[in-house]
Amino acid sequence: MKNIKWSKTTRKNFLTYGLVILAYVVMQILGGAGLVSSSLKGMLVPICAYVVMAVSLNLTVGVMGELSLGHAGFMSVGAFCGTSTAIILQDSISSAPLRLAISLVVAAIFAAIAGFLIGIPVLRLRGDYLAIVTLAFGEIIKSVFNNLYLGVDSRGLHISLLSDRTNLGEGGKLIIGGPMGIGGIQKISTFTAGFVLIIITLVVVFNLVNSRAGRAIMAIRDNRIAAESVGVNVTKYKMMAFVISASLAGAAGALFAMNYSTFVANKFDFNTSILVLVFVVLGGQGNMLGSIIAAAALTILPEALREYADYRMLVYAIILILVMLATNNPKLKSWMDRLKSSHKKVKEVA
């Protein structure tokens, strides 16, 4: 057999694909054998959505190196646009998977547009100021969707802000009802769709990171001035990463929303952004596999702690603090490094 030498990143990327596919196959087999509890079954699509969210935020935080506290805003844009599309197309396209696919694409496009518009002011700022502006945009998006009314009737789409002035004709349907959000959604999101979306996300992100553009983005992260001085267009590459990250989050939002029969804009608030950020930081910045594992584990953890009922979120908080303290403990770190280097030595000898 020919010995193909893969680079470390390629090996790691294939490992990530492999593990995701393995997890999907195992879940399908267990599901087929009836071994999956109903509560876990209900969480499969949200887990997929959060995994995509975590990977897309990792593109912003880990690869581009900018802290975003408003990622749930893009999720919200995707959720509202995607679900609206699905409801509008309900009668014209009967195949649910096709409708879902079209909705996800529309969600991604709208979120990308939002990402581009928000990116123009945001990417001019740096550090904590950039973080606070993304937080502000997340809150603005939430407020706007909380007051947006969208209806459809034979004359087309009607949009109004603040109060319901859509004046729908006969047979018209109110899709977005302001603070009531979207109701009457057909639950067309499936675990398979979520799995496909994760794979697409990974392909997009890995290919971006390993491309010329990706190297430029990482060069900007490591040293903006040096990158600029060798002719890297900072705004262009940052915008590229930000827009791709936003569009993936939009698709994740649509997938997430269509797993429920109803949702409101407040679902995608600051806390959701923070939740996804926790996945990214715990999984390791720039480490996509870590993000996936952290997103899946931390979505299941509060459920797994259900027997402690009231104490579960308290336990969750304590675990979060302890993990952060442990992973940043200098003693533990040097011990881990020693372990790693001795492991390497063994390999070299062999």
Add this chain to the structure above:
Amino acid sequence: MMTFLNFLISGISLGSIYAIIALGYTMVYGIAKMLNFAHGDVIMVGAYICFYAISRFELPPVVGVVLAIAVCTVLGIVIERLAYKPLRSAPSLAVLITAIGVSYFLQNAALLLWSPNPKVFPSVVGDGKVELFDGKLTVSHVTIVTITACVIIMIVLTLFTETTKIGKAMRACSEDKGAAQLMGINVNATISITFAIGSGLAAIAGALLCSAYPTLIPTTGSMPGIKAFTAAVFGGIGSIPGALLGGLLLGVIEIFAKAYISTQLSDAVVFAVLIIVLLVKPAGLLGKQIREKV
């Protein structure tokens, strides 16, 4: 005209509360370079302590507030010691996540200790009102006390950081921790004191906030916390006068947006103004623009 004045006064009153909270954010940021997201929840703890002291143990309001300040100061020091101090040299994102963990912890501990049922907070200064211009303009006692408290806190804090030894140590640490240590300043103790002051201020803010808006639930502190954080950035994070200016402006803008634009979209307006200000002045209104050296 009178309605305008009324709105302006309630805006300044709300802004004063934001300013007091923002002071805590800005001082901690200035010295520890961390976004302390748990600050909003310290406000909530302070408000609960004050609530129980006044309505359960029937202590006079002043004692209740002092008790809340004492508890929050200790809480601030404990949080700093246990959660933030071990992460002094860790990347800032790790500290941020830990702060979020502390915030979750406080909220859920409050949920268990004090139940999610909303409490009706008794005003610490009574329900009195002052009527001006033949009753056309009414100013509640809460408003007067809030604004006065904010002014006093600002003056005391400015004098404290400008003249006292600890205050000077704080300024030195925020400028250059390494150099401060070489000059014999105990950096760890200084950071602890900063947290203590910030948390004590949060307790005052909690009592005033809940006197003006009397519903108290375990998440009471989060939205004012975020707004005050915005105010701190607005004025230039790390700057004490900036926190005052940012807080006041934010409060006034919020009340005017509620009155003249739309109640539901007021938050959106506040954040939009923040974005515009940061685009024109990327380091906030009074923030120092640090030049990058290559």
